[in-house]
Amino acid sequence: EVQLVESGGGLVQSGGSLRLSCAASGFTFSSYEMNWVRQAPGKGLEWVSYISSSGSSIYYADSVKGRFTISRDNAKNSVYLQMNSLSAGDTAVYYCAREGTVYYETSGYQGNYFDSWGQGTLVTVSS
């Protein structure tokens, strides 16, 4: 069974830092691309960051670029999100999500989707 367990959330002051972890189990972690997605209280889902299976490709949402750093340790089956210069706007539940892949031979289409999510960890930034 696929399991993703986030940790590291908590209360931090504006301008502070926090490091989130996501521990994966039940699948070959090193074969999967991973993402972080967040949800502010009462708001919708917002994609935050992506990391390829090897860690060689990384992307960020404009809202966190330059402040957040995603990384992974395939030996530890974990993905991380280092968050610096936090502000009240970063207050949210942070989820890690695994990417699955679908391929349609008839059209040659190959695409990914978020097939598994963790339960989330709450980050609260106080001003």
Place this chain on the structure above:
Amino acid sequence: SSELTQDPAVSVALGQTVRITCQGDSLRSYYASWFQQKPGQAPILVAYGRHNRPSGIPDRFSGSSSGNTASLTITGAQAEDEADYYCNSRDISGHTWVFGGGTRLTVL
């Protein structure tokens, strides 16, 4: 970056059929995925790709796509289907992801 647009709220009578839509330029290139989220819970995938549904998801949930619009259809809505629904796809750049604003489904 791309945007995905959803109606904020939709209602359906118990047992009836409802369609939740999602519009965006990226949907001309990428299939949407659909997530159901109930209060206090993590999102769960209910439909993805052309017409795919994860194991364990009831067959009353089905996804489809045409042009720049993706749809999630619930055929014979149940009380337990009351939730927020989000669409998601690759951004038009192909490197990042975008979510719709979500649709709150009420089952009357």
